[in-house]
Amino acid sequence: MRPRGDPAAAPHVSIILPVHNAERWLHECLRSVLQQDFAGPMELSVFNDASKDQSLRILEEWKAKLEGSGIPVVIGGHESPYPRGVGYSKNQAIAQSSGSYLCFLDSGPHGCPEVLNTVTQDDVMMPQRVRLQLDAATRHPTSGVPEDLLLFYNHLRKGGGVVRVDQSLVLYRYHPDAATHSVLETTIWTHRVRFLEERVLPRWAAFTIWNAGRQGRRLYRNLSAGARRKVVAFCDVDENKIRKGFYCYEDSEEAPKPRVPILHFRAARPPFVICVKLDLTGGEFEANLRSLHLQEGRDFLHFS
Template identity: 30%
Template structure:
C-alpha cells in the first residue's frame, strides 16, 4: 500500500506491554465500517524487555491478512513516552493520527465515528482535534476525573483548559489532523520521565486554527493500573506548564487581577 493512500494511522507507543497489548491490537483489527479507508498501525517499541516484540510480530501478520498496513520499529534504550509517541508518528504516513495507548481498547466503531467528524470539521476550514467519552477499567477508577472529562460542554473544552486534570480532550481518545502534529513539531522528547507530553502538545495546538470536539459516545476503554505512565508525571511540572499558559493567554492581556475565596490552590496560583 503506497504511503500516500493511508488515511488513518493508529499511533501506539509501547514499553513492556505484554500484559495488555494483545487486547489493544485486537480492538484495532475489529474496526468496522472502515472498508473505504486505508489504515495503518504504527507501533514503536520503546526498549521493552518482555515478550512485547513477539506480540508485535504476531499482529504484523494478522494486520496484513486484514489489509492493514503495519509499521513497527524498536529502540534498545527507552527514550520516554514523548519520544516513543514521536517515533510512532514519524514512521507513520496517515493523513489523520488516531492515538491509542498500548494498555487501552478502542470500540469497534471508533475510527469510523471520529473520521466522519474530522471530515465535517475540515470542510468548515478548521483542523480537527477530536476526542471522545471513555470508560474506565476497572469501572470505579477515577470516578471524579471521568465524570469531569465526559461531561464538559463544547464551550468548556476551551474554558477549562487550565484545570489540574490536564487536557480537556483525553489523550488516549485523540484523533487529529496530521497537520496539527507537523505545525506543533511533535511531542517534547527532551524530558524522558515525569513530563506531561500530552498537556504540552495540547497547549501548543491551541494556537492553531483547530476545532476541539468530543464525541459523546464512549469510544475508548481507558485502563487504570499501577503501571500507568501518568503516575510518573511530576505534579510540579504540570503546575508550571499551566501557569506559563495562563500567563501567556490571560495575564498578558489584563492590567489587573483579583482573586477571592481562593483556598490553598488559589493562594499558590497568586504567589
C-alpha cells in the same frame, strides 16, 4: 467486519501506537485495531521503546494477523537500556507512518525518564472509533483539540498537584501556522465550563457570578440547568447594571423566565465565580477583592 479498501492503497489513517513493556495489555489493544469497522485504508504504526518483556514477540504475531486482514503494520523501535519516553515514541511512530490522519492509541504503562510516576492509559478502541473520529475530523477540519488543557484537567482528576516555577521554561512562538489556531475559542470555553461544573460547583449549594457584563452572562447561559439554578446573583461595580436590578435569561425555556438579581459586590454573598480579567482595571478590581478578605478556592475562584 465490513470489507476494507484496497490494502495496497496509501493509508488514509495511521494508528499511532507507542509500546513499552505492554505484554499484559497488548493482545487486547491490538485486537481492538483489528475490530475497527472503518472500511477505508488504514495502517498501524508501532514504536517499541526498549521493551524487556514479550511485547515485540506479540507485535510480530499480530502483524501477521492484521496484515492478513488488510491492515499494514510498521514496527520500529530501539534496544537501548532505558526507554526514551512516550513522547519520543509517538514522534517516532508518526515519522514512520504515512497516513493523512493520525489516531493515537496507548498500549499500557510507559514510564517517561524525564517525568517520574508518569503512566499512560492502556487503551482499547471501540469498533467505531476510527470511523467516527475521521468523520468528525473531515467535517470540522479547522477545529482542533486543546490537548494541553485536557492533559492538565486529567492530571487534576487523578489527584495531581501544581507547583509554580518563577523562571521562564518555554518560549512560545506565535505565528500564523501555529497549531493553536486550529482550536476554536468556543471549544476551550466549553471544556472549561464542564470542568467547573465537574470539580467546583458540586461543593457549593449556591454561588454568585462576579461580573454582570458579557462574560458573566455568557457563563450563566452556558451552565447546565442544574448549575444555573445555583446562581443566586450577579455582582458588579457598574451602577447602571446594578440600577437595572436583575438579568433576565430570555432564551430560557422555563416559565417564567429566570430573573437573577444584580448586586453591588459588597452586598453579594460568596462563594464567587469571578469572570473579570486581572490587570485590566488599574488594580481596582484586585483591591475590591482583597477588601473582602476571602480565601481563594473556598470563597472564590477565577474563571476568566
